[in-house]
Amino acid sequence: MPIDGIAGDGAVIFLDPDKRITVYKRKTRKSCCSCAVYLAKGDLCLAIKRFKFLFDGNSYGDDHQLMDWFMCAECGKICLDLMEEHFNINIEKTMTENRTNYLENKL
């Protein structure tokens, strides 16, 4: 289940997170797309596949895959919990902020 679509430059980007936390295996370090902490090889993370669909105003064209994003284990766990609750995650905010929004709206 994709998190959300983000519109930009005539295209829509869909994010498709893994369903589970895995081990980060790349040599190059990446920062968590939520809290910006650096991930190194061997850390636990949530990988997020990204697909870009070109939109011509009427229909979506073929998708092409963009570079994966990653979340640290802490943000990834919040992300998976919120997805389980079918919460509409805003990827431009941190997972902590998303969880706060979720809890506030739940009351």
Ligand SMILES: [Zn+2]
């Ligand atoms: Zn994080």
